[in-house]
Amino acid sequence: xxxxxxxxxxxxxxxxxxxxxxxxxxxxxxxxxxxxxxxxxxxxxxxxxxxxxxxxxxxxxxxxxxxxxxxxxxxxxxxxxxxxxxxxxxxxxxxxxxxxxxxxxxxxxxxxxxxxxxxxxxxxxxxxxxxxxxxxxxxxxxxxxxxxxxxxxxxxxxxxxxxxxxxxxxxxxxxxxxxxxxxxxxxxxxxxxxxxxxxxxxxxxxxxxxxxxxxxxxxxxxxxxxxxx
Ligand SMILES: O=C(CO)[C@H](O)[C@H](O)COP(=O)(O)O
Numbered sequence: 001x002x003x004x005x006x007x008x009x010x011x012x013x014x015x016x017x018x019x020x021x022x023x024x025x026x027x028x029x030x031x032x033x034x035x036x037x038x039x040x041x042x043x044x045x046x047x048x049x050x051x052x053x054x055x056x057x058x059x060x061x062x063x064x065x066x067x068x069x070x071x072x073x074x075x076x077x078x079x080x081x082x083x084x085x086x087x088x089x090x091x092x093x094x095x096x097x098x099x100x101x102x103x104x105x106x107x108x109x110x111x112x113x114x115x116x117x118x119x120x121x122x123x124x125x126x127x128x129x130x131x132x133x134x135x136x137x138x139x140x141x142x143x144x145x146x147x148x149x150x151x152x153x154x155x156x157x158x159x160x161x162x163x164x165x166x167x168x169x170x171x172x173x174x175x176x177x178x179x180x181x182x183x184x185x186x187x188x189x190x191x192x193x194x195x196x197x198x199x200x201x202x203x204x205x206x207x208x209x210x211x212x213x214x215x216x217x218x219x220x221x222x223x224x225x226x227x228x229x
Pocket of ligand 1: 097
């Protein structure tokens with residue numbers, strides 16, 4: 001039986017195979033995206049010609065170390081493909097993302113890509129979203145108001161802390177509110193409600209964004225899911 005890290009690795013390696021010469025590529029964030037970036041780096045060293053945009057400072061740094069050519073964000077136009085991880089995904093390829101705190105840049109990158117391919121180990125696939133607390137990026141100003149508005153939607157809210165016990169700051173200088181809703185019955189509706197709260201910069205529900213999920217399974221096989229609508 002394969003462990004989770006190897007499931008992530010095989011999913012990432014498989015998805016990296018979708019990248020072709022000349023493509024503009026979005027690089028995701030997290031431990032699964034790490035394997036994708038490493039594989040892309042190997043392909044670049046073997047002659048693959050691409051330009052990339054990273055979804056976090058950590059992924060940008062890794063890409064730079066591996067010699068993957070990066071486009072300054074001001075010059076980035078539409079990307080061909082983004083490969084990124086997820087914290088949860090359902091059968092309709094609705095996602096919870098943001099466990100690594102990069103959800104805003106991840107969503108912007110996905111939105112500006114022709115294709116979003118999600119890579120994950122099989123534990124991320126769930127019948128219904130909500131087991132993983134939904135990350136919501138909030139502005140620092142009057143965070144208590146925003147937290148109360150999130151609680152009013154039924155969430156148990158915890159502002160994320162960093163390893164020093166201070167409030168975690170995203171790459172954009174905002175906070176992350178981790179919102180436990182329990183099972184999310186209507187993710188599309190919740191996404192709309194969250195968008196209406198002033199103080200919410202972005203939330204980690206990715207609806208109608210992923211085109212395909214590549215899932216590494218414990219028996220060493222790869223499952224692919226594609227979005228039908
Ligand atoms: O959304 C993310 C970061 O903001 C990650 O893609 C998500 O947290 C999955 O991470 P991992 O691949 O380490 O399990």
